[in-house]
Amino acid sequence: MSEPNGEKGQQRMSIVCWSSNLDRVWPVLILATTGAASGMQVNIFFTFWGLRVLQKNKKRITGTNWMQVGESVMDQGGTKPLHLSTMHMGGMGTWMIKRMAKKYKVASPNELVEMARDLGVQLYPCQMTMELYGLTKDDFIDGLEPSLGAASFLDMAADSDITLFI
Amino acid sequence: MSEPNGEKGQQRMSIVCWSSNLDRVWPVLILATTGAASGMQVNIFFTFWGLRVLQKNKKRITGTNWMQVGESVMDQGGTKPLHLSTMHMGGMGTWMIKRMAKKYKVASPNELVEMARDLGVQLYPCQMTMELYGLTKDDFIDGLEPSLGAASFLDMAADSDITLFI
Amino acid sequence: MSEPNGEKGQQRMSIVCWSSNLDRVWPVLILATTGAASGMQVNIFFTFWGLRVLQKNKKRITGTNWMQVGESVMDQGGTKPLHLSTMHMGGMGTWMIKRMAKKYKVASPNELVEMARDLGVQLYPCQMTMELYGLTKDDFIDGLEPSLGAASFLDMAADSDITLFI
Numbered sequence: 001m002s003e004p005n006g007e008k009g010q011q012r013m014s015i016v017c018w019s020s021n022l023d024r025v026w027p028v029l030i031l032a033t034t035g036a037a038s039g040m041q042v043n044i045f046f047t048f049w050g051l052r053v054l055q056k057n058k059k060r061i062t063g064t065n066w067m068q069v070g071e072s073v074m075d076q077g078g079t080k081p082l083h084l085s086t087m088h089m090g091g092m093g094t095w096m097i098k099r100m101a102k103k104y105k106v107a108s109p110n111e112l113v114e115m116a117r118d119l120g121v122q123l124y125p126c127q128m129t130m131e132l133y134g135l136t137k138d139d140f141i142d143g144l145e146p147s148l149g150a151a152s153f154l155d156m157a158a159d160s161d162i163t164l165f166i
Numbered sequence: 167m168s169e170p171n172g173e174k175g176q177q178r179m180s181i182v183c184w185s186s187n188l189d190r191v192w193p194v195l196i197l198a199t200t201g202a203a204s205g206m207q208v209n210i211f212f213t214f215w216g217l218r219v220l221q222k223n224k225k226r227i228t229g230t231n232w233m234q235v236g237e238s239v240m241d242q243g244g245t246k247p248l249h250l251s252t253m254h255m256g257g258m259g260t261w262m263i264k265r266m267a268k269k270y271k272v273a274s275p276n277e278l279v280e281m282a283r284d285l286g287v288q289l290y291p292c293q294m295t296m297e298l299y300g301l302t303k304d305d306f307i308d309g310l311e312p313s314l315g316a317a318s319f320l321d322m323a324a325d326s327d328i329t330l331f332i
Numbered sequence: 333m334s335e336p337n338g339e340k341g342q343q344r345m346s347i348v349c350w351s352s353n354l355d356r357v358w359p360v361l362i363l364a365t366t367g368a369a370s371g372m373q374v375n376i377f378f379t380f381w382g383l384r385v386l387q388k389n390k391k392r393i394t395g396t397n398w399m400q401v402g403e404s405v406m407d408q409g410g411t412k413p414l415h416l417s418t419m420h421m422g423g424m425g426t427w428m429i430k431r432m433a434k435k436y437k438v439a440s441p442n443e444l445v446e447m448a449r450d451l452g453v454q455l456y457p458c459q460m461t462m463e464l465y466g467l468t469k470d471d472f473i474d475g476l477e478p479s480l481g482a483a484s485f486l487d488m489a490a491d492s493d494i495t496l497f498i
Contacts, residue, residue, distance in 0.1 A: 011490045016330070018193060027350060027380060027497075030460075034482040040490075048193060090456050128196075132265050150200040158177045158206075158327040161490040164348070164497040165193075165330040182496070184359060214359060294362075297433050316366040324343045324372075324493040330495040331359075 011035075014043045014157040016165045017050035022097055025053055028166045029112050035162075036119040043160070044116075045153040047126035051133065053113060054125055054140045110141060117143045124148040170208055177201075178210045180323040182331045183216035191219055194276050194332045201328075202285040209281075209326070211319040213292035217299065219279060220291055220306045276307060283309045290314040343367075348497045349382035354429055357385055360498045361444050367494075369450040375492070376448075377485040379458035384461045385445060386457055386472045404446040442473060449475045456480040467481065 013035045017028045035042045101113060106112045109136050117123055125140060127147040137147070157163045179201045183194045192208060201208045212220050272278045283289055291306060293313040303313065323329045345367045351359045360376060367374045378386050438444045448457055457472060459479040469479070489495045 013490075016193070018190075018332075023380060024350075027348070030482060031486065032285065035486050038483050038486065040486065048189060063485070075386075103460075103464070129267075132269070150196060151204050154179070154201050154204065154206065154328065158179075160328075162486065162495045163328045163330060165332050166350075166496060166497045171459060182359070183358075184498075214355060294435075298435070316362060317370050320363065320370065320372070320494065321347070321366050324345075326494075329494045331498050 010039065010041055011042070011162075012041045012156075012160040013164070014045070014153070014160040015163075016153075017044050017046045017053060018048050018165060020049040020052040020123040024166050025112075026097070026100060029116050031166075032121045033116050033119050036116070036121045042121045043124060043153075043156050044121060045124050045126060045148065047129050047150075051125055051129045051135070054123065054144060055135070056110075056139060056141055095114075103158070113141060114143075117141075124153065124154075126150070176205065176207055177328075178207045178209070178322075178326040179328040179330070180211070180326040181329075182319075183210050183212045183219060184214050184331060186215040186218040190332055191216075191278075192266060195282050197330070197332075198287045199282050199285050202282070202287045206304070206327075208287045209290060209319075209322050210212070210287060211290050211292060211314065213295050213316075217291055217295045217301070220289065220310060222276075222305060222307055247256070279307060280309075283307075290319065292316070292319075336347045342371065342373050343494075344373045344375070344488075344492040345494040345496070346485070346492040347377070347495075348485075349376050349378045350380050350383060350497060352381040354361050356498050357382075357444075358429070358432060363447050363496070363498075364453045365448050365451050368448070368453045372493075375456060375485075375488050376453060377456050377458060377480065383457055383461045383467070386455065386476060387467070388442075388471060388473055425449075445473060446475075449473075456485065458482070458485075463490040 012030070015028055015032060017025065019025065028050075032042045032044055104112065104115075106115065114125070122145050123143075124145045125135075125137070125147045127149050130147055131134070137144070179197070181194055182192070185191065192217075195326055198208045267293065270278065270281075279289070286299060288311050289309075290311045291301075291303070291313045293315050296302070296313055303310070342467055345363070347364060349357065351357065360382075364374045364376055436444065436447075438447065445455070455475075456481045457467075457469070457479045459481050462468070462479055468491050469476070
């Protein structure tokens with residue numbers, strides 16, 4: 001696609017992050033950070049289940065691993081925990097996620113999101129989903145872009161070289 | 167992407183609707199109607215499980231809510247009911263879908279599809295999936311585009327600014 | 333999108349194959365082979381669960397059907413079997429997959445992948461996922477492209493007319 005409004009020659013990628021399952025959040029964030037590190041302008045639209053990815057944990061967990069984070073989020077009640085869509089804790093899924101967390105040197109999903117943000121990936125909460133959940137920007141981690149309607153996201157996507165729904 | 171054959175300057179979006187799960191059908195139709203309302207030309211290719219979305223219910227349900235529709239479809243036997251991929255009826259999923267239905271003022275999945283069609287979204291049943299299921303156009307709601315092979319859909323998609331597999 | 337480096341006028345499609353579920357692997361391979369047969373240049377990036385699709389079966393099965401393949405893969409232990417995400421063996425899923433296998437005259441997932449390769453679809457294993465699983469190219473079917481990092485895949489995708497995450 002063309003990029004008429006972007007930096008001269010800069011490529012763009014727009015991703016819809018629809019899921020809060022770890023095995024989908026990982027590829028969203030890996031593709032996003034890889035793109036940003038290569039000089040791409042990357043936008044992620046967090047919508048539906050995916051909006052959960054941006055929420056601050058009420059009990060902030062540090063220095064612990066992905067599986068413990070999972071349990072901790074479950075313990076809080078009320079929020080849908082990040083889990084694997086395909087294989088639940090205890091099998092191949094756990095093993096793979098642990099290895100990825102080690103490779104990326106991150107201890108929690110929040111840290112991976114923050115790494116993306118710090119690399120310049122633009123993180124947009126979906127306005128409609130926020131209203132449905134009754135969330136405000138105070139419920140999210142810091143440093144996000146303003147919330148966005150679907151029409152504004154589609155405008156960005158139409159000017160992008162890569163568009164993905166994950 | 168460029169749009170060499172489209173209306174001058176009109177943007178295009180092509181979506182593959184692969185799933186019949188409500189939590190995927192919603193984003194398909196919200197993105198599609200939002201795009202169409204913004205002046206985009208939008209094509210949806212209903213394939214695999216997603217073809218089910220276009221089927222007329224044998225018992226047509228009116229004035230009822232999404233959850234009742236779900237049960238009614240299940241009662242008919244033989245057809246795969248629209249359900250949530252992530253969380254089944256009874257949890258967060260139900261709550262979220264009910265709020266979305268209220269917000270969009272629609273009472274059933276069929277109504278949402280018809281709203282998309284009435285906004286000018288082009289709805290294409292996948293020819294191969296129709297043959298696999300043994301369905302004809304009489305099994306579908308009115309006002310659809312002619313059924314399409316994958317090659318023709320890819321032609322459309324290649325001329326689109328946004329391509330998504332949902 | 334533009335295709336500055338491709339064959340003059342040749343269209344391109346880049347697909348991320350993230351899943352090893354049969355009902356997602358089918359659309360990946362059908363879209364890919366359809367595109368290739370229409371003269372498109374098609375790249376598939378096999379990552380996360382999807383890398384499994386490229387693995388050689390330890391016990392190679394011939395002349396059998398998809399369901400038997402499924403059982404055989406399960407019997408091998410250690411590898412995640414290809415299964416249906418939505419409906420498990422025994423229901424509509426089995427029926428649909430069997431009809432597709434018959435239509436495409438293929439007896440196993442490997443045969444479908446090989447058909448894609450023989451049509452000129454470029455099949456790229458994800459380098460990071462290979463490292464996570466501890467796999468080398470000897471674990472895969474023959475005729476694949478060299479393994480690729482996410483950055484290189486994004487380069488290809490940015491030059492493509494169609495980008496899909498399946």
